[in-house]
Amino acid sequence: MARGGKAKPMQGFRIHLASMLLALVCAQAASASNTTKGDKAFGEYLSSLCVTCHQITGRATGGIPPIIAWPDDQFIAVMNSYRNKDRENLVMRNIAAPLTDEEIAALAAYFGSLPYQPAP
Numbered sequence: 001m002a003r004g005g006k007a008k009p010m011q012g013f014r015i016h017l018a019s020m021l022l023a024l025v026c027a028q029a030a031s032a033s034n035t036t037k038g039d040k041a042f043g044e045y046l047s048s049l050c051v052t053c054h055q056i057t058g059r060a061t062g063g064i065p066p067i068i069a070w071p072d073d074q075f076i077a078v079m080n081s082y083r084n085k086d087r088e089n090l091v092m093r094n095i096a097a098p099l100t101d102e103e104i105a106a107l108a109a110y111f112g113s114l115p116y117q118p119a120p
């Protein structure tokens with residue numbers, strides 16, 4: 001960038017900066033509305049942490065309950081109760097502990113969208 005002196009290039013820079021800030025604010029507003037519903041694609045990515053135990057078919061296996069097709073708020077409430085250590089279960093407490101609200105909302109959106117698959 002040109003150094004010092006002329007007012008015009010500097011003014012141009014200010015306007016550019018202002019529009020960049022505006023874009024940033026808009027991007028943040030957009031991502032804030034994403035977290036309320038949960039990002040399904042992100043949830044699918046995170047689900048690799050879960051599907052070693054929980055079946056995506058919705059079938060229960062060896063004492064591991066199905067977690068699909070739940071309403072988002074119910075899924076989020078249960079995950080929060082493991083994270084807050086209100087619910088007993090060492091495995092799920094340890095799994096929920098490091099998850100952020102955004103990650104739990106994403107998992108809720110993904111697992112909530114899966115349909116039950118009948119046993120073959």
Ligand code: HEC
Binds near residue numbers: 046047050078087
């Ligand atoms: C090591 C195996 C294992 C993994 C991995 C695992 N879970 Fe679990 N999960 C369990 C078991 C066992 C229970 C039953 C716990 C109980 O009785 O409270 C459970 C219970 C749950 C429940 C409550 C089900 C109900 O009917 O009350 C939810 C929701 C859940 N898990 C979500 C997840 C999510 C999301 C992940 C991945 C981030 C995950 N689990 C990873 C073993 C696992």
